[in-house]
Structures are given as C-alpha cells and as structure tokens.
Amino acid sequence: MRPRPARTRPMPMQPWFADAKLGIFVHYGIYAVDGVPESWSFYTGQVSHEQYMRQLDGFTAARYAPRSWARLFARAGARYAVLTARHHDGVALWDTAQGDLSVARRTPAGRDLIGPYAQALREEGLKVGLYYSHSDWNHPDYASVVHPQPPMPDVSTSRWVVPADGRQDPAAWQRYLAYRDAQVAELVTRFRPDLLWFDGEWERSEEQWGLDALAAAILAGNPETVLNARMLSHGDYATPEQGIPVEPPPGPWELCLTVNDSWGFQHGDHHHKSVSRLVRYFTETIGAGGNLLLDVGPREDGTITPEQTARLEGLGAWIRAHSDAVHGTVAGLPPGHHYGPSTLSADRRTLYLVCFDAPREAVSVRGLRNRVRRVSVVGTGTELGHDVTGGLHEVPGVTWIDAPPAGDVDRHATVLAVELDGELDLYRGTGRS
Structure with missing residues (x-):
C-alpha cells in the first residue's frame, strides 16, 4: 500500500463515500470457468496462457441476474459496489470498440454485462463502481516499455510486462495508451460510474501512464467521479488490501477484503470468514475512519455462492440492528x-x-x-x-x-x-x- 497522495482535482471528495462504510467488490470474469486466480494464474505459470484463454469458450453468464446482486448488496448494508470491468487479462465485460477481447464478442455470454449491473445498482440506490486495470497482459503493445524505477523485480523481467529483447518501443506504448484511454472513455460515457477503481499502477511510472491526461478526461466527463489511489497523485483515497492497517492512512481510505481467500471464484476455496469475523473487520475499519470493500467471486454463470450470500446477509443483519453506530x-x-x-x-x-x-x-x-x-x-x-x-x-x-x-x-x-x-x-x- 502506498501513502495516499495529495489530490490535484478541483473538486473535494464526494461526501457519499465517507458515509458509505460498506461496499461490495465483485471479481467476475472468465477465470471463474476453471476457478483459477484472475489473470495471475497465467502470469505466474500456474496454468498456460493457452489454457487460461480457453476459458473464453466456457463463460456463459447464463444465470447472471444483476438485480439479484443489487438486492443482495443492499441487504448486506452496502452503499456501493465495484465490478471488475476489465482485469489484467484484458477481457472486457462490456462490448468495447477497442478490439474484440470482450465477453460480448468472444464468449457464449455474448452481451454487455456492465450496463445491466449499473442500472440494477441505481435502482437499489447504490453508487456504481467499476474496476479497471491500467495493465493488460494480453495487449500486443503492452510489453513495450520498462518502468524507470521498478518497484519489484518482475516488473522489469516478466515477459507479460517488458519487451523480451529489451528494446523499448515508445510508439507501441503510445498505441497502448490510446487503447486504454479509449476504453476508460467508454466506461465513463456509457455507464457514468460514481467511482473508478484502478489497478496495475505498479508496472509503470505515473508519467508513463499519462495519468494527468487520463484524470482530466475522466473528470471532464463527470467531475464527481471518485478515483482510488491507484491513480497515484490523482487518487482520492487509499486502498490497503487484505489487512487492517495498524496505522490508518491519512485521509479517506478503504480496506478491500475477500470473504474467503480468493478474489474470484475458486472451486476449492472453502475458507470463508465467519459473520462474526466480518463484523470485526467492518467495525475495526469504520472505527479507524475507513470503508470496507468486501469481495465476492461469482461463478461463471453469474451466481454468487450460498456461502458468500449467507455472509453478506449476516453482516447486513448486524448493520441494520446497529445502524446508529454505523451511518452518520x-x-x-x-x-x-x-x-x-x-x-x-x-x-x-x-x-x-x-x-x-x-x-x-x-x-x-x-x-x-x-x-x-x-x-x-x-x-x-x-x-x-x-x-x-x-x-x-x-x-x-x-x-x-x-x-x-x-x-x-x-x-x-x-x-x-x-x-x-x-x-x-x-x-x-x-x-x-
């Protein structure tokens, strides 16, 4: 986790975020077909890239019912949700015009999944969040430049991140940025998210990412968009993962935490946190001034498991009974x-x-x-x-x-x-x- 940088936006942080207290993170993508770690499974060699991408053929979203999701999230006491519009694998959950790597064009699902999700959340009075990774390990122009000060060794050695022959290609990198910027513009203009949750920022410097221009474009489309700290100096709030910080970050922050041990659906992960433990995480987080972004991983057909559903509903029942101590x-x-x-x-x-x-x-x-x-x-x-x-x-x-x-x-x-x-x-x- 990086310290929260100073905001450079002209508008203050949106007040709804500080009082939301609970959001739901949803990692949903083709990785749920085989139940492998999202994107990372081919990056680390757990599975071959070919095997990972074959999951496109099995992703049906046959029982995808975003209204049921939204009602469940509302019962959990959440005020917002964040869905993985595009993870590091580059597979978009909407019908992007930037290439054909989307569930709308390359999977049996055959349709946009973001629009119905955004509409369902708004019908339940929830704020709409979308996750988007700056990095795309499938894009032909992505592995074209090198971080000037790599924060970890694999950022300068991975074949998914840097050119194999060591020769940087600035023109290719500009093509990649044009692709990324166009996809983000699609999300902003089509779905008007209240919050954009970026990721993958560690693989390039802020200058390489061109975040000044990207932030300006996002806020020109909707000045009230909340941005997380993985927009670096343009971020509104910090995003520690999987553990409550002993010293809370200065300013607004959010703990992202999985219900079990996995972000996306994994068949063998039955290590679910109890409702009591989730209440502990939740109260310790809000007691230190943060929000809890609690993650679930739907199956490939779009259903959320009974184990995760029960935990969301259990947490929601506790929040309802103690609402005076939570909201406001x-x-x-x-x-x-x-x-x-x-x-x-x-x-x-x-x-x-x-x-x-x-x-x-x-x-x-x-x-x-x-x-x-x-x-x-x-x-x-x-x-x-x-x-x-x-x-x-x-x-x-x-x-x-x-x-x-x-x-x-x-x-x-x-x-x-x-x-x-x-x-x-x-x-x-x-x-x-």
Whole structure:
C-alpha cells in the first residue's frame, strides 16, 4: 500500500463515500470457468496462457441476474459496489470498440454485462463502481516499455510486462495508451460510474501512464467521479488490501477484503470468514475512519455462492440492528481508550463502543473528560449504569459502564451508546510526573 497522495482535482471528495462504510467488490470474469486466480494464474505459470484463454469458450453468464446482486448488496448494508470491468487479462465485460477481447464478442455470454449491473445498482440506490486495470497482459503493445524505477523485480523481467529483447518501443506504448484511454472513455460515457477503481499502477511510472491526461478526461466527463489511489497523485483515497492497517492512512481510505481467500471464484476455496469475523473487520475499519470493500467471486454463470450470500446477509443483519453506530458516524477513540473499536456521531456527542466479547463486570473508557449523560445498548435501548473512579488534577478518572444483561448481548458484537454532555473531550497526556 502506498501513502495516499495529495489530490490535484478541483473538486473535494464526494461526501457519499465517507458515509458509505460498506461496499461490495465483485471479481467476475472468465477465470471463474476453471476457478483459477484472475489473470495471475497465467502470469505466474500456474496454468498456460493457452489454457487460461480457453476459458473464453466456457463463460456463459447464463444465470447472471444483476438485480439479484443489487438486492443482495443492499441487504448486506452496502452503499456501493465495484465490478471488475476489465482485469489484467484484458477481457472486457462490456462490448468495447477497442478490439474484440470482450465477453460480448468472444464468449457464449455474448452481451454487455456492465450496463445491466449499473442500472440494477441505481435502482437499489447504490453508487456504481467499476474496476479497471491500467495493465493488460494480453495487449500486443503492452510489453513495450520498462518502468524507470521498478518497484519489484518482475516488473522489469516478466515477459507479460517488458519487451523480451529489451528494446523499448515508445510508439507501441503510445498505441497502448490510446487503447486504454479509449476504453476508460467508454466506461465513463456509457455507464457514468460514481467511482473508478484502478489497478496495475505498479508496472509503470505515473508519467508513463499519462495519468494527468487520463484524470482530466475522466473528470471532464463527470467531475464527481471518485478515483482510488491507484491513480497515484490523482487518487482520492487509499486502498490497503487484505489487512487492517495498524496505522490508518491519512485521509479517506478503504480496506478491500475477500470473504474467503480468493478474489474470484475458486472451486476449492472453502475458507470463508465467519459473520462474526466480518463484523470485526467492518467495525475495526469504520472505527479507524475507513470503508470496507468486501469481495465476492461469482461463478461463471453469474451466481454468487450460498456461502458468500449467507455472509453478506449476516453482516447486513448486524448493520441494520446497529445502524446508529454505523451511518452518520466518524472514526472513534484512538487506541488505548477502549478495548475495541468505536465510532463517534457526526456531532461528536455520542460514542459508540463495540464489544466483541460479552462484557463481564463492566466496560471501561479511559481519558474521558466529559460527563456521561446516559449509556444504552444499541438495538435494545436498555439503559446501563455508569460511574467514574480515580482521577487527579487534569487527569480524568476511568469511566465504568455496567455490563449489559445477557439478553442484550449480541452474538457477533454488542454496541453501547455513550451520550456525552458536549463534544468529545479526551485526555491524551502522560499523567503527573
């Protein structure tokens, strides 16, 4: 993960993104036919390129029902979704005019899959996100130049990335950029995504990618488009993967996380995270000021597995029961004040404390200068007693909140609403020397 760069766009970050809290990432493509890793399986030699591309013949999207997807995502509590319009393998999910490598022209699916997806999301009130890889390991002009400062060895050695004879071909690279820019323009003009989620940026420098011109073109088409950090200096937010950062990135950010261990559908991957674990990831992420972009991988026919469906619905049920602690909140207490994540109401007058385990005697909050007006259990409304012990001069005592009754304990995570006498005021000092 790279530090979030400064934005150069003329407009501020779109407010919907910060309050979305949950998005759904969808890795859908021909790789679901054999259930192999998306694009990477031929890049690393797990399968031959020929075998990988034969999956075009088996991709049917026979049961693709984007309205069912959108309804499921809404039940999960998501406010947006991001679909892989084109991964590193170069196979487009729409009928692109830039060559014939698309599911519309080269697979039995035989149609555009992006338009119905965008329409279905909007019908459910969800924002539309599209993933697009800067890199295309199938394009004849892609392996034509070399990164001037390769961030990892294979960027300067892979036959899918650099010219085999070492001779750079700037003209070929310009043809590739024209192809990429034209495809992105198709996505912007045809589907008007609210968010564009780029990838593959590590294989070239920002100057080589021509990101100044690309960002200008995207924002000219829709100035409100949100861009992720893989647009480098033009990115609006950071995108750590598969693990909550110990130190959250500055500014807006989003954790992309798989429900099991794979981005796309893989037949043998049954290592699904439990609903309780997903609630932990979710609350720890929003408690640190980020969004969770939770990934599912549909089968080649377009259906999402029962295991992944159940987890989305389980997470959504928890979010609905605790919506006050989710939407309309900002990052909560810094580490050290409470044993667990927390969020804070937008007016900064209500703290929401997340407790993963059933509290035994009491829940403590340290460093709270405010007087507590009331504490209740989110979802049931049960009021809890509280008191303060200790404290000396400027150092506040510890606020103790009575443990909720067993009937008020949520099996995934219990949330306590702590109403304060004013805006949150925390002591962050080291105590009396």
